[in-house]
Amino acid sequence: MTTRDHDIVLFGATGFTGKLVAEYLARHGGARSVRWAIAGRNEAKLEAVKRDLVAIDPALADLPVLVADGHDQASLDAIVPKTRVVCSTVGPFGVHGRKLAATCARRGTHYCDITGEVPFIRASIDENHDQAVETRARIVHCCGFDSIPSDLGVFILWDHARKLGGSLAWTKGFVGEMSGTASGGTAATMLALVEEATRDPKVRRLLGNPHALDPEVPRGHDRDPFEADVRGVAFDSDIDRWTAPFVMSSINTRIVRRSNALLHYGEPFRYRELMSLPKGPRGFVAACAVTAGMAGFTLSAALPPTRALLARFVLPKAGEGPSKEARDRGHFTLRFVAEGTTGTATPLRVKATVKGTSDPGYGETAKMLGQSCLCLAMDADALEPRYGVLTPASAMGMTLVDRLRREGMTFAVEGD
Template sequence: MTDSARELDLVVYGATGFVGKLLADYLAQHAPDGVRIALAGRTAAKLEAVRSALGPRAAQWPLIVANSDDAASLAALAGRTRVVATTVGPYAKYGHALAAACAEAGTDYVDLTGEVLFARESIDANHDRARETGARIVHSCGFDSIPSDLGVHVLHEKVREDGAGELTDTTLVVTSVRGGVSGGTIDSLRTQVDVSKKNPASRHLAASPYSLSPDRSKEPDLGKQSDMSVVNGEDIAPGLKGWKAPFFMGPYNTRVVRRSNALRDWAYGREFKYREVMNVGSSPITPVIAGAVAAGLGGMIVGMALPPTRYILDRVLPSPGDGPSEEAQRKGHFTIDVYTTTTTGARYTSRVKAKGDPGYRATAVMLGESALSLVLGGDALPDSAGVLTPATALGDVLVTRLRDAGFEISARKL
């Protein structure tokens, strides 16, 4: 979207929610002078309270009242701005109308969804129209799924630069992480479980490794690609110690990365096979720990589907709108390493590392810089439109902005 004649450059929708406030605060501190920002949500008084807490740089930001069930208000919002950044989830409940309004208006859009079914429905509903209007509809611009998508992106770029072939077996390892699971993430899981229970076809779609691909019939047959595997580190890369457990966000992130490959006409490689796991240590009992983590993840999903255990889980898991203290957010961090073997037999690795609770503070940085990439990236952005991924919509522009914001994003040959 390049229409500088619009009144605004960026609207934060959901600015009164927990993550919305973090995003608004980040932009108030870090958005360059001259970027025209507004705050949007359901209640004017709450928006005013948020704005008043942001300091003098935000004092003149306009406030926009818009509701997720009022299509006219969302259409008006989308028509006033070049970019919308929304934190209002679960997106399957509250996101469809806004994504559609942005696609129709030719307005760029970023969100934080980690919901396979919502993303698939948005692709089917909005991709063609967004291509016609020039809109970039970019889902998953937080911890889901920027570290995954950009980690593979820079890995591919380094391999291509070295002329070392294409990517084959590729594994993301969450090497270290400190931070809580957000209430919004849990509520998204609840919503997806509920939809899958009502519609077996949706359950089958969500389980497909290529559920977000542009054309699943054109994807290569690479055999089983499990999201719940326990993996020996030595099978990932020589010298990588310990057994690895499934990463709980892998079932979504892997599908985003595969969509990036397909949208790029399989530039990563037709033999590109991708999975995500997490480190659980290197002691002699790590195989047991990794297996227990895998069983626990599967058990939580089953528990969400069964009324008695759902009742208990709903009372012990975080609620939407809840979040950690400022101190806990500050102490959080994550380090993610991606390992690959290329078609020439070379081995490469990439790293994405940042300070701040990954689901909150670091996510606010990732979403904020994604939105600013669209506002300020201009001709440096990939020449693409439609329902895209962070790598295919933002690419090196976002990599540079996140590095400037303190992230480590690197790739090297092993």
């Protein structure tokens, strides 16, 4: 790998999120010692992105610009073996991303992305895991808001428990105060996923399986109610707040469970994720509104006429997303509560908080993905020798937590 031309190739640098990641790398001192390049399918758009980057840092006048299309195998074969890491923001990943992930697995190139699409990740596990183990590539999906805060939040709880000689049992993640909006690419991806699920019963079954991303997908019907997807409003006495379904828990829970399957957090380990709202009557009304809003959106996205209306009049278009002011106003807080064992008669009770200080899906996602690709490129000696289709926690664990802490994110544990 040391003989490769680039350390990182950012694929999709012309998109809304890709530009933010490029800007993040351009502003980040840590990337100065890294040989990075931007890539995409449209050379003129890439050159315009490069001009903006040179305005941030004139040293980027030499930044290589590479042209490739996610559907053109020859163009991917020309780029992937020449870099140590590919960082991709080209989505919907299920539509444009399969060849790229497979090429990285085949060519022994580390890979990270910001997909939140369960069917794409399942296909990547089935197609690429064994190959990536053989070529010693780390293929790491979900390095954005879905699912780094959930995945690393549970990881730091486990790290705390194992330092006490213990392990985790049941664990809950609560998405609390949050402000942020969606981009055109995210909207297109959500609509594509609902449309695929409406059309294909196999996709519906996969999406409904709480362990869809485990190494082997269990088929049994004796599913644990604790791990069933949350559908309604309830009061949770562990945090003394009202709770409602959280839109991204359908991906975050699957990633946390895959991390457990790879790292063994506890036996049995169980994870559940919800949105939390204040405890009084206003919290109850807000929880009902969130639940109704999610059900309404899913129904509208599932029916072709309302899906077309959503795409045309309501949701942002490709390349659009929240303004810089809106991104700077954004934030999020996740709280975790877990019980486990310490090897003594007293059960372990432990809490954690994960916080971000800008828009979760864009400001913080650019940071999380930017740090993930830097971590894969620069911290090889600090990472566990684990390869294949991994999760952020199982690929980068505490090394990535430390990087994100240095960038202003909070990862805090309190407990026995």
